[in-house]
Amino acid sequence: MIIVLKQGVTASAIKELTNRIESQGLAVSHFTDIKREFLGLIGDTTGMDPHQWQASPEVEQVIRVADPYKRANRKFHPQNSIVSVGDQTIGGDRLGIIAGPCSVESEEQIVTIAKQLKQAGANFLRGGAFKPRTSPYSFQGLELEGLKMLQTAKAETGLPIVTELMSTKWVDQFVESVDMIQIGARNMQNFDLLKEVGRTQTPVLLKRGLSATYKEWLMSAEYIMAAGNDNVILCERGIRTFETGTRNTLDIQAVPVMKELSHLPIIVDPSHAGGMSYLVEAGAKSGVVAGADGLMIEVHNDPANAWSDGEQCLTPDEFSSLMEKIRSLAIFEGRSVAEASTILTN
Numbered sequence: 001m002i003i004v005l006k007q008g009v010t011a012s013a014i015k016e017l018t019n020r021i022e023s024q025g026l027a028v029s030h031f032t033d034i035k036r037e038f039l040g041l042i043g044d045t046t047g048m049d050p051h052q053w054q055a056s057p058e059v060e061q062v063i064r065v066a067d068p069y070k071r072a073n074r075k076f077h078p079q080n081s082i083v084s085v086g087d088q089t090i091g092g093d094r095l096g097i098i099a100g101p102c103s104v105e106s107e108e109q110i111v112t113i114a115k116q117l118k119q120a121g122a123n124f125l126r127g128g129a130f131k132p133r134t135s136p137y138s139f140q141g142l143e144l145e146g147l148k149m150l151q152t153a154k155a156e157t158g159l160p161i162v163t164e165l166m167s168t169k170w171v172d173q174f175v176e177s178v179d180m181i182q183i184g185a186r187n188m189q190n191f192d193l194l195k196e197v198g199r200t201q202t203p204v205l206l207k208r209g210l211s212a213t214y215k216e217w218l219m220s221a222e223y224i225m226a227a228g229n230d231n232v233i234l235c236e237r238g239i240r241t242f243e244t245g246t247r248n249t250l251d252i253q254a255v256p257v258m259k260e261l262s263h264l265p266i267i268v269d270p271s272h273a274g275g276m277s278y279l280v281e282a283g284a285k286s287g288v289v290a291g292a293d294g295l296m297i298e299v300h301n302d303p304a305n306a307w308s309d310g311e312q313c314l315t316p317d318e319f320s321s322l323m324e325k326i327r328s329l330a331i332f333e334g335r336s337v338a339e340a341s342t343i344l345t346n
Contacts, residue, residue, distance in 0.1 A: 001040075001041040001045040001048065001050070001062060001063065001064055001065060002038055002039070002040050002041070002062070002063045002065060002075060002076070003017075003038065003039040003040075003041065003053060003059055003061075003062055003063075004036055004038055004059070004060045004061040004062070004063065005036065005037040005038065005039065005058055005059060005060060006057075006058060006059065006060045007035070007036065007060075009037065009058045013057075013058045014030065014037070014039075014058070017039065017056060017058055017059075018030070018039065021039065021041060024048070025043060025044075026041050026042060026043040026044075026045065027041075027042040027043055028040065028041060028042070029042060029070075029071070029076045029077060031076065031077055031078060031079070033078055036060075040070065040073075040075070040076035040077070042070040042071060042076070042226075043070075045064075050062040050064065067261075068215075068219060068222075069215070069218040069219055069221070069222040069262075070222065071221075071222055071225035071226060071230065072218050072221045072222050072225055072232070072262045072263070072264055073218075073261070073262065073263075074260070074261060074262055074263045077263040078263070079263060080092070080263055080265070081230070081263045081264055081265060082265070083203050083231045083232070083233055083265055084203070084231075085124065085160050085162075085179050085180045085203045086160030086179040087158075087160070088123050088124060088160055090203075090233050090265045090267065090293055090294050091233075091265035091293050092293075093334070093335055093336060094335065094336045094337065094338070095288065095292075095293065095294045095295065095326070095330055095335050095336070095337050096123060096124060096265075096267060096293060096294030096295075097121060097122045097123055097124065097294060097295055097297070097323070097326075097337060097338065098122070098124040098125075098126050098162050098205075098267070098294065098295065098296040098297070099117045099120075099122040099124070099125070099126060099296070099297045099298070099299045099319060100113060100114070100117060100122075100125045100126035100127045100162075100298070100299060101113055101126075101127055101128075101298065101299065101300045101306065101313065102127075102128055102298050102300070102306065102307075102308045102309035102310075102312075102313065103127070103128045103142075103146075103306070103307045103308045103309075104127040104128060104129050104142055104146035104149050104150060105142075105306075105307050106149070107149045107152055107153075109301065110125075110127055110149050110150060110152070110153045111149075111152060111153045111156050111157075112301060113153075113299060113300070113301055113316065114153035114154075114156060114157045114159055115156065115157055116299075116301070116316035116319075116320075117157075117159070117299060117316070117319065118157045118158075118159055118341050119320070119340055119341055120316070120319055120320040120323045120340055121323045121327065121337055121338045121339060121340045121341070122159065122319075122323075122338075123159065123160075123338045124159060124160050124161075124162050124179075124180070125150065125153055125154065125157070125159040125160065125161055125162065126161075126162045126163065126182075126296060126298075127146070127149075127150050127153075127161075127163055128146070128163060128164055128308070129142055129143055129144070129145075129146030129147045129149075129150060129163050129164075130143055130146070130163075130164060130165070130166045130167075130170070144170075144173065146163075147163070147173065147174075147177045147178070148177075150163060150177070150178070151177060154179075160179035160180065161177070161178045161179050161180070162178070162179065162180040162182055162205060162296075163178050163181075163182060164181075164182040164183070164184050165181045165182065165183065165187075165193070165197065166184070166187060166193075167193070168192055168193055168196045171196050171197065171200065174202070175200050175202050178202070179202075179203070180202065180203040180204070180205050180233075181197055181200075181202050181203070181204050181205070182204075182205040182207065182235075183197065183204060183205065183206050183207060183220075184207050185207045185208060185209050185210050185237060185272075186209070186210070188206065188207060188208065188209035188212055188216075188217065188220050189209060189212070189216070189220060191220075191223055194220055194223035194224050194227075195223060195224075195227045196227075197224055197227075197229065198223060198224040198225065198226065198227025198228055198229045199227050199228060199229070200229055201228075201229055201231060202229070202231070203231040203232075203233065204224055204229060204231060204232050204233070205233050205235050205267075205296075206220060206221055206224065206232055206233065206234055206235065207235045207237050207269070208234070208235065208236055208237060208239065208251075208254070209239075210239060210240045210248070211239060211240050212239070214254065214257055214258065214261065217234065217258075218258075218261060218262055221234065221262070221264060232264050233264065233265045233266070233267060233293075233294075234258055234262070234264050234265065234266040234267070235266070235267050235268070235269055235296060236250070236251060236252075236254040236255065236258075236266065236267075236268050236269065236273075236287075236292075237268075237269035237272040237273055237296075238250045238251070238269070238272055238273030238274070239251050246273070246274045246275055246276070246279065247272065247273070247274060247275020247276070247312070248272065248273050248274070248275065249273070250268070250270060250273035250274065250283050250286070252268070252283075252286045252287065252290050253290075254266070255268065255287065255290035255291050255292050256290060256291060259291055265293040265294070266292055266293055267287070267292055267293055267294035267295060267296055268283065268284070268286075268287030268290075268292045268294075268295055268296070269295070269296040269297075270282070270283025270284045270286075270287065270295065270297065271283075271296070271297055271298040271309075271312045271313070271314075272298075272309075272312065274312065275309075275311065275312050276311055276312055277303065277311065277312055277313060277314055277318070280297060280298075280312070280314055280322070281322055281325070284297065284322060284326060285325065285326070285329055288326060288329050288330055288333060288335070289329070289333060291333075295326070297314060297319065297322070298312055298313045298314070299313055299314050299315070299316060299318075299319045300313035300314075300315070301315065301316055303315060320340075323337065323340070
């Protein structure tokens, strides 16, 4: 439910009305546009009589909202959200570029790659310490030891860490160790996990499930936000379709659709979408043109011998070349990308 306030309503009157609403067990989101102020009512409003609130002298109109997601809904938050991650942001005019290997394999590997990524202009480091794999016999990640290696790479480069959380039992360690918690496609509807990361204030990168609809994806974001954490970033990483020629099908329309439905930032992961390195550039460019707030790209210094997903990884040189193209394309789209940096190596 959205309450449209009359023009000229005083701050004290808004506060009094807000207190009345909150006394009924609802949360209130106060927002404005050029001409009006609004109160978004979040919670179960099915038993509320719109006419009762319409009678209040401060209220011009009461609008019922059918969408089940409220906090993630653009109707309740017209302005685009910008999420702070360490000393970086995702959303706004500058694209967030998250890059790194599928799996952390050694300290030397992740530190070397992190330095190369920052030199090319990436501003976030990704790497899998805990790995969800289709086969129980595949490499499952270095776990907590991998987290320590990511921290070492951050200390060497200053890049904020993004890595996937798979179990509620590791939430405390992740809050202490990483800058952004990734919820992978297979856990998008792990509601206990979503509620646990929602109780933190650590930014959450929420990947779209393999066959999830837009509504289901936003409802998963709502779980996190309803628990108290508004720092959510959406990630389109391809969905499962009848096509077998690629690993997944990159739904590039998800970007403008999510921009229409939600205020949350959205990034595109072209690596997992296509599953092959030659598809990454086209997917990355498409994401930027579609209006994405960033990209997540897998990069490995030796893809042929990577412990997981080597076939979709770019080499550091290929990533650097792609970044130059993305930098030019971003300018054309009225956005920007961090400039290449020089990292002093030991």
